[in-house]
Amino acid sequence: MNRIVIVGASAGGLATAEALRRMGYEGVLTLIGAEEHLPYDRPPLSKQILTGEWKQDRLPLRRPADIDALGLDLRLGTAATGLDQAGQTVALADGTRVPYDAVVIATGVRPRRLPGTEDLAGVHTLRTLENALSFKARLRPGQRLVIVGAGFIGAEAAAVARGLGVEITVLEAAPLPMAQAVGEQAGEFLAQVHRDHGVLLRTGAQVAGILGAQGEVTGVALADGTVLPADDVLVAIGSLPNTEWLDGSGLKVDNGLVCDEFSAAAPGVYGVGDVARWHNPLFGTAMRIEHRTNAAEQGMAVARNLLSPDARRPFAPVPYFWSDQYDMKIQAYGNLRAHDEALVMEHDPAMRRLLVAYRTGDRLVGALAVGLPPKILRAWRALIASRTAWETVVSDAAAA
Structure with missing residues (x-):
């Protein structure tokens, strides 16, 4: 070759x-x-x-x-x-x-885009260096930013922009942010953190269109007739x-x-x-x-x-991802999507601590942690890699 x-x-x-x-x-x-x-x-x-x-x-x-x-x-x-x-x-x-x-x-x-926004100034996506620099230049105190999509990109951008004094509304079509990826319990936990930091989070929100005048974005229209004024819009609806x-x-x-x-x-x-x-x-x-x-x-x-x-050897990893939001580091191992059950192992909203285990079939397939030492999550990674039975996870938790 x-x-x-x-x-x-x-x-x-x-x-x-x-x-x-x-x-x-x-x-x-x-x-x-x-x-x-x-x-x-x-x-x-x-x-x-x-x-x-x-x-x-x-x-x-x-x-x-x-x-x-x-x-x-x-x-x-x-x-x-x-x-x-x-x-x-x-x-x-x-x-x-x-x-x-x-x-x-x-x-x-x-990034996925919303139709009709290609030539509208103030509508952003985040994938390239140019995207990030253009978006950063618009972030200033008092600016009205609407973020469409509450996945990890949208949530991370909301956390950063809020720290810069930007007024933020996050729109999410689902009942909870990130629930599809991390489950309801983790979704509720993360949603509350954003609300505690002053983010207006609207779930179940269907975007009807992005509004503009003279080539500049002016707001976001929702399917229920609501119009949200906006100086900038970040579209974070997947890829x-x-x-x-x-x-x-x-x-x-x-x-x-x-x-x-x-x-x-x-x-x-x-x-x-x-x-x-x-x-x-x-x-x-x-x-x-x-x-x-x-x-x-x-x-x-x-x-x-x-x-x-x-x-040749199969590529069979335990996937890992992380996200930084405010002072939190969210880390997860495994295949969290399409899980059958999510079990909260530790939950302390005041300390911003969370640990969730995920089941598919009769196996442990994932774990997500917020505010916990990395060594704890690495131990869960080993359990996932060894195909640990769910009943073992539950019985060990009950005995702890």
Whole structure:
């Protein structure tokens, strides 16, 4: 194998490239990125960049010298537009075609948008450095910000903006924020924290449209006829995998690039990071995870499988994610979505402490902690990894 192409120059793509070189790959290694920047960290965009704690020069994942040392054929600022499996080439927006012996698809996701807002100033999304800098420039005391969507991006941005004195309304279509991801108990806990900090949280809210005048946003109209005045609107209603460029490639796409337990989508074609929907044998289900840790781990696993095709290993992690909101660090391990039961193990709103265990079938599949030492959650991670029976979790909790 002399030519490996990685499409996507963010955390997952860079992790794959670094792992390949570390494991001894000496062939041509092409890294393609639609953005002009060297690979940079995205989680700080909704936290440290907005607060001003970090300047943008802290975002790059590696120094330019470290990137140079990888000996990459680096193609930045040029998006991939097609993939030809038979001819083993990747087509780029500049008209060139890059040949490959193996290709890694790490093209990530993009934010969902509300229709009709593309040319309206003051309507924001948070995915790129430019998004974050544009949004940050608008955050000032007394500014009226409406955030559509109370997922992790929306909640993190609300926490930061509130700390800067911005007047905030958060709109969530569901009865509770983040309940789909973390369950009702955790959703109620997190909702109360935001309310305690002065955020107006409206659940069950259906957005009818974004209002504007003379090219500037002026408010948000709800389906019940309410109009919320707004100087700015942040749209945080989830994301879409960047797979359109694969149309006609023959690869299966269904809420991401469909991959097997080895992260392979086809012979010589692998998926990494946010765009990949792969079968995780530890949980027996397909997953597509939009978290930084998973992208890096999957990149390393794919590099190993590429270089050891006769000894491939399934990618079967216990997923991890975290979120910083106000003075809280929220951390979770496992597969929390679509759980059958969420059991509160510890709950102290005054101390901002919470521990929830999650069951699917007869197994412990996840744990979420707020305000607890990392070693406690690591112990839960070990229980999840060992497929601990739910009845054991319940009996141990009763005995404690």
